[in-house]
Amino acid sequence: MRLLFAALALILGTTPATAQWLDRPWPGIPRTADGKPNLSAPAPHGPDGHPDLTGSWNGPVPEIQFDPANAQPAVNALIRQRQREYHKGRPLYNCLPNGPEADSSAGWKRILQTPAVIAILNDDLSYRVIHMDGRELEANPAPSWTGYSVGRWEGDALIVESNGYNEKTWLSRYGQSHTQALRVKEVFRRRDFGHLEVDVSVTDPGAYTKPWGSTARMELEADTEMLESICERSSDQWQGGAVAADTAVTVAPEVLARYVGVYHGVYGGAKRVIDVTLSGNQLIAKVTGRAEVDGGVIRPLIPQSQTTFDGVGIVYQFVVGDNGVATALIEIHISGPQRFPKQP
Amino acid sequence: MRLFFAALLLVVGTIPAGAQWLDRKTPGIPRTADGKPDLTAPAPRGPGGKPDLTGVWEADNVLGRPDPANLQPWVLELSRERQLEYYKGRPMYQCRPSGPEAERFGGWKRIIQTPAAIAILNDDQTHRFIHTDGRELEPNPAPSWMGYSVGRWDGDTLVVESAGFNDKTWVSRYGVSHTESLRMTERYRRRDFGHMQLEVTFTDPGAFAKPWGFTVDMTLAADTDMLEAICEKSSDAWAGSLSDAANQGVSVAPDVLARYVGVYTGIYGGGERTYEVTASDGKLFAKLLGPPIEGGLGAAGLDDSVPRPLVPQSQTVFEGLGLGYRFVVDDKGGPATALVVIHISGPYTYKRVK
Numbered sequence: 196m197r198l199l200f201a202a203l204a205l206i207l208g209t210t211p212a213t214a215q216w217l218d219r220p221w222p223g224i225p226r227t228a229d230g231k232p233n234l235s236a237p238a239p240h241g242p243d244g245h246p247d248l249t250g251s252w253n254g255p256v257p258e259i260q261f262d263p264a265n266a267q268p269a270v271n272a273l274i275r276q277r278q279r280e281y282h283k284g285r286p287l288y289n290c291l292p293n294g295p296e297a298d299s300s301a302g303w304k305r306i307l308q309t310p311a312v313i314a315i316l317n318d319d320l321s322y323r324v325i326h327m328d329g330r331e332l333e334a335n336p337a338p339s340w341t342g343y344s345v346g347r348w349e350g351d352a353l354i355v356e357s358n359g360y361n362e363k364t365w366l367s368r369y370g371q372s373h374t375q376a377l378r379v380k381e382v383f384r385r386r387d388f389g390h391l392e393v394d395v396s397v398t399d400p401g402a403y404t405k406p407w408g409s410t411a412r413m414e415l416e417a418d419t420e421m422l423e424s425i426c427e428r429s430s431d432q433w434q435g436g437a438v439a440a441d442t443a444v445t446v447a448p449e450v451l452a453r454y455v456g457v458y459h460g461v462y463g464g465a466k467r468v469i470d471v472t473l474s475g476n477q478l479i480a481k482v483t484g485r486a487e488v489d490g491g492v493i494r495p496l497i498p499q500s501q502t503t504f505d506g507v508g509i510v511y512q513f514v515v516g517d518n519g520v521a522t523a524l525i526e527i528h529i530s531g532p533q534r535f536p537k538q539p
Numbered sequence: 540m541r542l543f544f545a546a547l548l549l550v551v552g553t554i555p556a557g558a559q560w561l562d563r564k565t566p567g568i569p570r571t572a573d574g575k576p577d578l579t580a581p582a583p584r585g586p587g588g589k590p591d592l593t594g595v596w597e598a599d600n601v602l603g604r605p606d607p608a609n610l611q612p613w614v615l616e617l618s619r620e621r622q623l624e625y626y627k628g629r630p631m632y633q634c635r636p637s638g639p640e641a642e643r644f645g646g647w648k649r650i651i652q653t654p655a656a657i658a659i660l661n662d663d664q665t666h667r668f669i670h671t672d673g674r675e676l677e678p679n680p681a682p683s684w685m686g687y688s689v690g691r692w693d694g695d696t697l698v699v700e701s702a703g704f705n706d707k708t709w710v711s712r713y714g715v716s717h718t719e720s721l722r723m724t725e726r727y728r729r730r731d732f733g734h735m736q737l738e739v740t741f742t743d744p745g746a747f748a749k750p751w752g753f754t755v756d757m758t759l760a761a762d763t764d765m766l767e768a769i770c771e772k773s774s775d776a777w778a779g780s781l782s783d784a785a786n787q788g789v790s791v792a793p794d795v796l797a798r799y800v801g802v803y804t805g806i807y808g809g810g811e812r813t814y815e816v817t818a819s820d821g822k823l824f825a826k827l828l829g830p831p832i833e834g835g836l837g838a839a840g841l842d843d844s845v846p847r848p849l850v851p852q853s854q855t856v857f858e859g860l861g862l863g864y865r866f867v868v869d870d871k872g873g874p875a876t877a878l879v880v881i882h883i884s885g886p887y888t889y890k891r892v893k
Contacts, residue, residue, distance in 0.1 A: 219674070290773075291769065291771060321665075322660055
């Protein structure tokens with residue numbers, strides 16, 4: 196909850212009151228009979244015969260395919276620590292470039308394509324440059340926030356290989372770190388006029404046993420403009436996890452044991468399952484279903500009273516019956532409390 | 540002094556240890572017989588016949604120093620207030636986009652030109668987007684940090700008109716404000732392969748009586764690459780303002796201050812420099828005599844003929860906008876015999892001449 200507030204306060208997108216200028220029709224694009232952009236028309240090709248990715252694009256944050264068993268122990272430890280700090284150190288929240296973070300592979304962007312170079316411009320004003328002049332990937336470029344990228348065409352697919360990242364960036368909002376040896380491979384496919392798909396694979400043996408990644412899907416944002424979204428306030432002042440830990444109370448293990456169980460309900464129109472387990476004296480909630488709430492799937496629950504717990508930005512309250520055994524779990528969201536009855 | 544330190548710490552450019560990869564030959568550019576980039580070859584042209592500005596450019600330093608008399612009173616006043624705060628609020632020092640700030644036209648840029656749009660990429664990981672698809676300038680775009688820009692060709696000159704700036708950015712590092720009505724005109728002329736001249740004009744009647752601007756020469760940076768320069772630490776933690784210094788400062792009796800009043804001369808940066816120290820209302824002020832001097836002055840202002848306040852930190856040491864001022868006195872209670880100005884490069888002694 197706190198995290199959502201903070202994120203809202205943090206990222207100030209400028210929303211104009213009268214936005215006619217935002218609805219300017221683009222010249223020279225295919226349209227359907229009713230005048231709307233025809234997003235399923237064929238993809239445009241440049242003079243060199245390759246697909247032209249130029250345009251404004253937007254798409255949802257991709258779901259990462261991440262298996263903790265694939266990460267080195269130190270990486271998993273850091274992920275847990277960053278979660279306890281409410282991901283306060285995330286570069287985006289610090290007004291720093293996101294670099295290779297999975298969230299950056301979708302969202303608003305403008306692509307400008309020329310034969311020798313492709314630029315990807317993001318709405319936070321950061322950008323990437325992809326060299327298309329036939330050069331090889333540099334063996335040892337200076338580590339940077341956005342890396343060093345070279346691209347080539349394989350049929351209609353643009354293959355981009357990148358390295359030269361510093362180790363300050365994350366690979367997802369959930370705090371996966373990487374080393375300076377990180378390599379990123381992206382495959383861009385413009386299926387038709389209105390759809391762009393990007394398969395992202397990260398390789399970093401110092402941090403992950405096998406490559407892993409995500410797929411971003413974006414739509415052409417025709418007849419409009421990308422607006423700036425500037426980070427004006429860093430997360431320096433966030434409380435982090437200190438308060439939840441400082442205000443934690445002790446709950447007896449036999450009380451915690453009465454909360455263990457599986458709770459079902461609906462959040463955001465989709466089914467959500469909260470599996471509460473006990474690991475030593477630590478209560479843990481595993482949240483599956485539509486998990487579009489920051490904080491991560493696995494959330495340690497820090498007791499703030501005998502029935503109320505802080506679960507990385509969401510308050511969890513157990514509803515107990517006469518015998519002290521939980522009958523339901525309430526997640527307190529910015530949109531109000533959501534009730535998840537316990538399954539028998 | 541403090542300002543210099545802070546600025547050094549603030550903007551962290553990545554300097555590679557072994558930088559062979561930075562010397563990669565740019566393919567497909569004209570070269571002289573000895574293999575060097577031929578910067579005087581003709582400017583390349585795009586498919587439309589217009590000059591192609593694409594490339595990595597290094598622009599000369601820019602100092603946006605408008606004539607103080609051309610500024611509306613509120614702009615001049617704000618500029619002076621910001622000087623007393625060591626320009627701590629400068630967007631660049633706050634890790635925020637610099638928008639139209641004159642000084643930020645200097646340094647490294649990568650330009651990417653396509654028929655319908657031109658992108659200008661800055662080394663601080665910000666960018667500008669210029670529509671060249673023939674549209675008019677929007678009369679009322681949402682205010683933004685980088686503004687809304689349209690470009691058209693006037694012969695071989697690219698003329699870019701911009702509007703829609705928010706009023707959080709500065710048009711010069713000297714704390715010069717603008718309103719949301721700011722209009723900016725840029726004229727880019729790529730004279731030959733390696734040289735481009737840029738002329739920038741700011742028009743904003745609410746802030747400036749007359750349009751003003753500057754020119755800057757840009758040179759193609761061939762056979763190298765632009766490096767990132769990311770602001771990782773904002774100026775939030777800077778000590779702040781001279782009034783803060785004054786609040787924690789000590790008080791020095793008027794008869795002691797009177798001993799420091801005088802004219803002091805010495806050598807700085809290979810040239811002679813003369814300070815005039817005056818006292819008024821129980822406060823001490825220093826002013827540089829002679830022609831204006833750029834650099835080495837701490838937080839320089841638009842108008843350095845205005846005496847800068849010296850805030851006492853002890854009975855003999857004063858803080859003067861980023862420089863330390865120490866008066867050398869003898870034990871006889873007479874006037875100070877010298878003034879030592881403490882720069883980042885060390886103390887410099889100026890002997891009393893009057």
